[in-house]
Amino acid sequence: IGMAGSGVSLLDRESGEFRHLRHSAEDPDSLSSDSVTVLLEDGPDHLWVGTRSAGLNRCRVGEWSCRRFSADGDDPEALGHPNVASLYRAADGAVWAATGGGLHRLERETDGRVSGFTRWTRDDGLLDDGLLAIEEDDDGSLWLSTRVGLSRFDPASGRIRNYVAESGLPVTHFNANASARDDRYLYFGSIDGLLAIPRGSAFAGREPSKVRITTIQRAAAGGRQQRVFWPEGELSVPYREVLTIRFASLDLSESAHEYAYRVQPDEPWTAIGSQRQLILHGLSPGRYAFQVRGRDVFGQWGQSEPLVLDVVPPWWMTESFRALVVLALILLALAIHFSRQAVLKRRSREIQRLSEKREQALEEKLGSEAELAVLTPRQKEILQLIAEGYSTREIADLLGVSIKTVEAHRANLMDRLDIRDVPGLVRLAIRSGLVSEYD
Known part of the structure; x- marks a missing residue:
């Protein structure tokens, strides 16, 4: 039995007595927290224990000891959030965890040891990162409940379909770890009652709403904006020109959408919230493939076609000008070198002249002294x-x-x-x- 503030209690069926197991700050092999949210058996000797704020534990039941799995949002192979709301074992034996940081699948080595987690989040198309319960459908897909609707995820293909009020879902705010199944239905408990989903329903795919760039305005720094067109998805942009790009997700919904952008295909997306325009400036000369993506009311991400931006360098940043600068520097260095050589030669001649004069004076003096003798x-x-x-x-x-x-x-x-x-x-x-x- 897992308890909200008292750890885990194990019942000895022969004696009828409970064994209470709790977190200890002095014992690293104890539970990571006493606030237990979910339990899942892992063979005859191990037990998975999820907690509200301290991640996941895999505990040996006989000689009680636990291996802790802490949350690290920056590590893609770790738990994304410390709150574990639900644990589920699928028909193929895979163990899944619903957390406040998305869906996690436990990955094992060939000897059965847990090596890490694979994670799916809103960025991958889930309706929300705060998952509450998991149930498996007949085709192996997983139904995931949240506080804003349901997601259906196919682990084999990675496809995701989200269901919200606009999809006809009668309830959208579900409760943590409140799910079950029988021969005909999958059940999810919500704040407005019980939702029953017929098992074996087809995984109906849905294309994400298209995202389009609607207008582009350009202006020199501090200048007046002017609307432009971009035939064949390409636009030449003078260096330091400011672009104002507007875009929209075409799902005809009045709900707010979320947007993100990137300027190169290999860059991560930069989130910009619900704003539908972006001001681009300060791009270095070169070619860019600007894209924007939008998350529609169904939780799916659609993205625009790439807009190629060719940022044209000013004359003083061109390769030919740089080559001229390099050539000028080389010529200047040569001029300085030859000038120094000329100065050194003049000094050498002057030193030689003075030396000869000194020698002549010495010879004259010696000659004069000989005459005086x-x-x-x-x-x-x-x-x-x-x-x-x-x-x-x-x-x-x-x-x-x-x-x-x-x-x-x-x-x-x-x-x-x-x-x-x-x-x-x-x-x-x-x-x-x-x-x-x-x-």
């Missing part, structure tokens, strides 16, 4: 004074000799140095470092 100290002294601009009389006074002596020394200097005038003596004194050029 033939002079006596007195002659060098007189040469220095001449180079410094002293007159013959001033030199005689400074050295305390006669003018004739100074003139004789100067004549000897010119003779030994093979210099014919005073400026030549001055240049020699400067080259040899005897005096500075600026003295």
Whole structure:
């Protein structure tokens, strides 16, 4: 017996006593929750236990221990919701779970171990994700009750047919785990009484309502909108142009529909609720296959034909312009390279010129020093004074000799140095470092 807040009680038929099994925070092998909603036997030794808010348990009955299956809406192989409303074993042995997150089929390994779940939801065409009860028809299809009507699902083909008030269904708000069957009917309990469905009825297929793009308006950013046409399902769109696309589900129902869109076939659908228009902007240059799908009053999804949008790039985003930019960058890099090479060559020539000048000056100095080596100290002294601009009389006074002596020394200097005038003596004194050029 499963109880709403007291776990599971097992009756020992021989002793007539109950064994109470509950959740324990310290024991990971205990029930995941004491709020039990449904039980289903799984062979002689195991029991499936569904809970209201803590997922599903597969428990060993003898030595009581449970393996927990928690909900994870982001994992397609896990439970989609922690509330398990009903469990059902089909004629082929498959175990099905009705949860607040859609329909789940338990998948097993070859050794019987549970490996995960396969899930079907509203996105796959079910009337609602909040399923309440499951019953199997004679053809193997499953009837699923919700609070907004019934879904009939064929596991073999994946077909789904939904029944709502507009389909002629007399009641639509059903109760959790309130279903049964006999030789003639499938029964579902609702807040307005019991619904009986004859067994063996044909699985009547129904095409989903068509979805059509009704109008398209275009405008440059901040500009006035203009209505356009799209022959053969293709439209050329300048870059950064804003498109306003309107669409409708053609089932002639006054009920609100749900819509979703995508701009490429391999992208997931983006839900936009009941709004019947979409503003597209900011698409990068390229080709897109825009589609919109709508969920009609019967819970079925129909989708529009693809609208090919060719977003045309501006001139500065074209391949030819990018190639020109790359070429310009290459030419600029080459120009910088050759310019630097020219600068380096000029610097090299300047360094070489300065080096040669320095070597020449050094050679001249060494030559001048060699020339001075033939002079006596007195002659060098007189040469220095001449180079410094002293007159013959001033030199005689400074050295305390006669003018004739100074003139004789100067004549000897010119003779030994093979210099014919005073400026030549001055240049020699400067080259040899005897005096500075600026003295």
